[in-house]
Amino acid sequence: MAEPLKVVVTGAAGQIAYSLLFSVAKGDVFGPDQPLELLLLDITPMMEVLNGVVMELMDCAIPLVKNIVATDDPKVAFKDADAAFMVGAMPRKEGMERKDLLKANVRIFKAQGQAADQVAKKSIKIIVVGNPANTNACIMSKYAPSIPKANFTCMTRLDQNRAQAQIASKLGVSNGDVTNVIIWGNHSSTQFPDVAHASVNINGKKVTVPEAVKNDNYLKNEFIKTVQQRGAAVIKARKLSSAMSAAKAACDHMHDWFFGTKGNDFVSMGVISDGSYGIREGLMYSYPVRIKNKTWSIVQGLDINQFAREKMDATAAELTEELEAALAECEA
Numbered sequence: 415m416a417e418p419l420k421v422v423v424t425g426a427a428g429q430i431a432y433s434l435l436f437s438v439a440k441g442d443v444f445g446p447d448q449p450l451e452l453l454l455l456d457i458t459p460m461m462e463v464l465n466g467v468v469m470e471l472m473d474c475a476i477p478l479v480k481n482i483v484a485t486d487d488p489k490v491a492f493k494d495a496d497a498a499f500m501v502g503a504m505p506r507k508e509g510m511e512r513k514d515l516l517k518a519n520v521r522i523f524k525a526q527g528q529a530a531d532q533v534a535k536k537s538i539k540i541i542v543v544g545n546p547a548n549t550n551a552c553i554m555s556k557y558a559p560s561i562p563k564a565n566f567t568c569m570t571r572l573d574q575n576r577a578q579a580q581i582a583s584k585l586g587v588s589n590g591d592v593t594n595v596i597i598w599g600n601h602s603s604t605q606f607p608d609v610a611h612a613s614v615n616i617n618g619k620k621v622t623v624p625e626a627v628k629n630d631n632y633l634k635n636e637f638i639k640t641v642q643q644r645g646a647a648v649i650k651a652r653k654l655s656s657a658m659s660a661a662k663a664a665c666d667h668m669h670d671w672f673f674g675t676k677g678n679d680f681v682s683m684g685v686i687s688d689g690s691y692g693i694r695e696g697l698m699y700s701y702p703v704r705i706k707n708k709t710w711s712i713v714q715g716l717d718i719n720q721f722a723r724e725k726m727d728a729t730a731a732e733l734t735e736e737l738e739a740a741l742a743e744c745e746a
């Protein structure tokens with residue numbers, strides 16, 4: 415059997431981690447034959463709660479789990495780590511935008527970037543979930559200069575899954591029949607959910623989503639707004655932010671990073687911009703990517719019309735503002 419993979423989960427005593435840990439532990443992400451060492455990080459006051467989570471994980475008696483470490487020390491958690499789910503951060507409450515969390519959360523990612531820089535494997539693969547996810551990922555990468563920038567990503571897969579589910583429900587098809595929905599930009603209410611390049615399988619025939627939906631007004635307005643506002647709608651209803659669906663999306667993201675995308679299909683991930691599609695280099699921007707050999711590459715050459723261009727630039731402008739505010743906060 416392979417050596418255990420060292421997997422960090424931060425915010426391990428929280429809502430998202432409670433669903434995430436179970437899926438990771440039973441092999442949904444790294445495969446059914448990959449043994450795991452789980453490195454669970456939370457803050458000192460949460461150690462008792464975290465201990466309860468560890469007890470439950472033990473009680474699941476999952477054969478893949480070879481060791482569990484629970485700690486409040488980032489350097490212990492990141493030591494020789496292969497993969498990290500960066501969940502630990504404050505969630506927003508009703509009426510807040512995700513960027514309102516910047517002041518509270520960005521320093522966490524500075525400190526944990528510094529710890530990863532010192533002790534993690536240089537090949538570590540990192541997904542940032544804690545909000546504002548794109549900007550936190552950018553900051554973490556900045557403070558971990560010895561780890562390649564391509565190893566830092568942020569989660570927009572939940573937005574992709576939400577968009578896919580909206581289209582599937584509108585057309586009365588199964589979620590798996592909808593492919594290549596794109597999320598461009600920030601994981602925020604300025605994100606651009608784009609179905610211009612998406613397909614749907616209807617009765618065995620592949621057609622584009624705009625052809626199948628036959629309602630441009632819906633796709634340009636209600637659809638986009640529903641996806642942009644879905645996180646807020648869940649908070650309003652649940653009084654807590656999305657957790658089960660966020661955990662599922664984090665698993666999808668990391669699974670695809672390890673195992674690759676299928677054929678010509680692509681998925682959306684926040685990755686460091688290389689200037690593709692005219693987006694400022696260095697922003698952590700959600701793009702469509704294909705993944706092979708654990709390496710993502712931005713899908714090139716998609717047609718961008720005027721409507722899309724404006725939406726893509728608006729979300730980039732917000733990311734630029736966030737990054738400037740985050741850098742000021744970290745340097746203060």
Ligand SMILES: NC(=O)C1=CN([C@@H]2O[C@H](COP(=O)(O)OP(=O)(O)OC[C@H]3O[C@@H](n4cnc5c(N)ncnc54)[C@H](O)[C@@H]3O)[C@@H](O)[C@H]2O)C=CC1
Pocket residue numbers: 424425426427428429430431455456457460501502503504505506522542543544545546547569570572573601655656657660
């Ligand atoms: N990117 C995305 O699509 C999504 C992102 N989120 C974000 O994920 C984050 C976590 O959400 P929940 O699990 O629901 O929140 P939660 O409040 O239930 O759990 C967060 C956990 O992080 C811990 N934490 C705080 N500071 C920490 C630090 N410095 N180091 C380690 N752990 C720390 C807390 O003690 C708590 O146990 C929030 O920022 C939320 O907004 C939530 C849903 C989707």
Ligand SMILES: O=C([O-])CC(=O)C(=O)O
Pocket residue numbers: 505506512545572644645646648649655656
């Ligand atoms: O909306 C929030 O604050 C939590 C989140 O990121 C999401 O559900 O997409």
